[in-house]
Each structure stands twice: as structure tokens, then as C-alpha cells.
Amino acid sequence: MLVLTRKPGESIKIGDDIELKIxxxxxxxxxxxxxxxxxxxxxxxxxxxxxxxxxxxxSQLPKNSINLLKNTQKD
Structure with a gap:
């Protein structure tokens, strides 16, 4: 883990596109x-x-869950 000290108004860059500013x-x-x-x-x-x-x-729902939901909506 990288630990940095920053003051209000200072920033940290992550890659080219992300900036964290205090x-x-x-x-x-x-x-x-x-x-x-x-x-x-x-x-x-x-x-x-x-x-x-x-x-x-x-992701662990039974594979037929989508069909069961579709049938429920038709009622």
C-alpha cells in the first residue's frame, strides 16, 4: 500500500485520467x-x-428464474 500525505488543495493523480483532490x-x-x-x-x-x-x-439463481419471471409478468 502506498501512503501519501496531502494538504487541502493538493491532489494525487492515478494514471492519466483520475485525480483525487483533498x-x-x-x-x-x-x-x-x-x-x-x-x-x-x-x-x-x-x-x-x-x-x-x-x-x-x-449469479447463483436457478437458470429457469428468467422464464419464471417472464411468466409472472404476463399474469
Missing amino acids: LSIDGDQIKLGIDAPRNVDIHRKEIYEEIMNENQVA
């Missing part, structure tokens, strides 16, 4: 600004993990 520090909270291309998904870690868990559950 906007402010208030006690134990840091406000980050993230400048990245629109095709780059940005999530808080806990949200990202929830998305990955939901995708894992969805």
Missing part, C-alpha cells in the same frame, strides 16, 4: 474530490462490496 479536513473527516472519466465507476467501499455480494447472489 478539498477539506474537518477533525477526523476528509472531503475528497474525484475527477475521473464517466466510464469509471466510483463507489464507497461498503457500497461496492454490497454490489458485489448482490451480483454473486444473482
Whole structure:
């Protein structure tokens, strides 16, 4: 893990397209600004993990689940 020290107003570049800027520090909270291309998904870690868990559950549904859902919508 790379550990860097930055002050408000300073930035960190990730590759050519992503910039993390320290906007402010208030006690134990840091406000980050993230400048990245629109095709780059940005999530808080806990949200990202929830998305990955939901995708894992969805991938384990029985193969006939789509057909069951289609039949349910016709009723």
C-alpha cells in the first residue's frame, strides 16, 4: 500500500485520467474530490462490496428464474 500525505488543495493523480483532490479536513473527516472519466465507476467501499455480494447472489439463481419471471409478468 502506498501512503501519501496531502494538504487541502493538493491532489494525487492515478494514471492519466483520475485525480483525487483533498478539498477539506474537518477533525477526523476528509472531503475528497474525484475527477475521473464517466466510464469509471466510483463507489464507497461498503457500497461496492454490497454490489458485489448482490451480483454473486444473482449469479447463483436457478437458470429457469428468467422464464419464471417472464411468466409472472404476463399474469
